[in-house]
Amino acid sequence: MNDDINDVVGTSSNPLLWDRAIRLVSGYPEHSYPPKTAYRAGLRYRFAIVMFSDCKNDPEPSFDAEFFLSLTRAVQNALDFDTQLIELEDSLTVGSLDELAELYRRVGAAECEAPKKISYYKNSRLICEEETEFWNEVGGPFLYHDSRTFSFYNEEDRFEEFVLLCAAVCEQFGVYPPMRYWGQDFKKPYPWYKWLLPSFVE
Numbered sequence: 001m002n003d004d005i006n007d008v009v010g011t012s013s014n015p016l017l018w019d020r021a022i023r024l025v026s027g028y029p030e031h032s033y034p035p036k037t038a039y040r041a042g043l044r045y046r047f048a049i050v051m052f053s054d055c056k057n058d059p060e061p062s063f064d065a066e067f068f069l070s071l072t073r074a075v076q077n078a079l080d081f082d083t084q085l086i087e088l089e090d091s092l093t094v095g096s097l098d099e100l101a102e103l104y105r106r107v108g109a110a111e112c113e114a115p116k117k118i119s120y121y122k123n124s125r126l127i128c129e130e131e132t133e134f135w136n137e138v139g140g141p142f143l144y145h146d147s148r149t150f151s152f153y154n155e156e157d158r159f160e161e162f163v164l165l166c167a168a169v170c171e172q173f174g175v176y177p178p179m180r181y182w183g184q185d186f187k188k189p190y191p192w193y194k195w196l197l198p199s200f201v202e
Contacts, residue, residue, distance in 0.1 A: 016109060017057045018064045020175045022071070023050040024166060026159035027183030029141060033190060034153050037119075041126040043153035044186045047162050048133075049075075050147045060110040062136070063148070065101075067173065068114060072130070073097055074165040075152060079128050081120040088115050114148050129153045143181060 025048040028034075034044060049071055053064030076084070076097070086094045094100050104112045118130040133140075133149040140146065152162070167177055 016055055016061060018067065019054045019056055020064065020067055020173060021052045022166065022170065022175070022178045023143065023181055024048070024159075024163050024178045025050060025143065025181045025183055026157070028186055029143070029183055034186065035117075035129060035131050037126065038129040038131075038153035039190055041129070042155055043126070043129055045154045045157045046183070046186070047075075047152045047154065047159055049150040049166060050144055051150065052147050058109075061112065063112045063114055065104045065109070065112040068148075068150070069097055069101055069104075070169050070173070071166055072118070072150065074169050075162055076120065078158070078161060078165060079120050081122050081127055083121045085119045085121075086115045087117040087119075089113060114150070127155065
């Protein structure tokens with residue numbers, strides 16, 4: 001585990017203690033669609049990390065930045081990309097997970113929040129897109145209830161590969177192995193009314 005990532009969420013004198021668990025999902029919930037940008041790029045396969053994290057010794061932090069960075073880095077290391085764009089709140093963007101980790105370090109654990117979207121490009125072509133679903137703000141259905149869900153959209157089904165990568169991260173953190181779930185394949189036409197909306201809506 002990288003020391004620079006550890007520093008994001010606490011110090012050696014007062015480390016934050018997290019109750020961590022993830023579920024891994026292949027496919028879509030019912031009535032769910034990929035983001036329009038992913039759909040246009042042919043990224044129809046969804047791999048989702050459903051992350052539950054509660055800080056056990058501090059009521060302020062609500063986002064486990066260390067766990068998120070490690071899981072996301074494990075997945076993106078398997079991608080063949082040359083540039084990425086990470087979109088945060090208030091139209092802020094950064095160009096790498098290292099830059100994001102530095103930003104988290106500067107703002108402090110209580111102010112950390114997940115990115116809204118991460119876009120991966122190869123020769124200027126979108127090859128993978130991650131979009132965060134903030135179910136922690138609205139509740140959500142059984143599988144996702146009160147989670148932050150990181151949905152990666154790809155050109156091909158890489159579920160088994162990504163599961164192994166995430167399971168290795170869980171082992172590194174001393175977390176129980178992730179449960180696996182399967183949703184629906186995306187075989188339906190994109191509904192016309194969603195093209196009229198400004199962004200992806202469940």
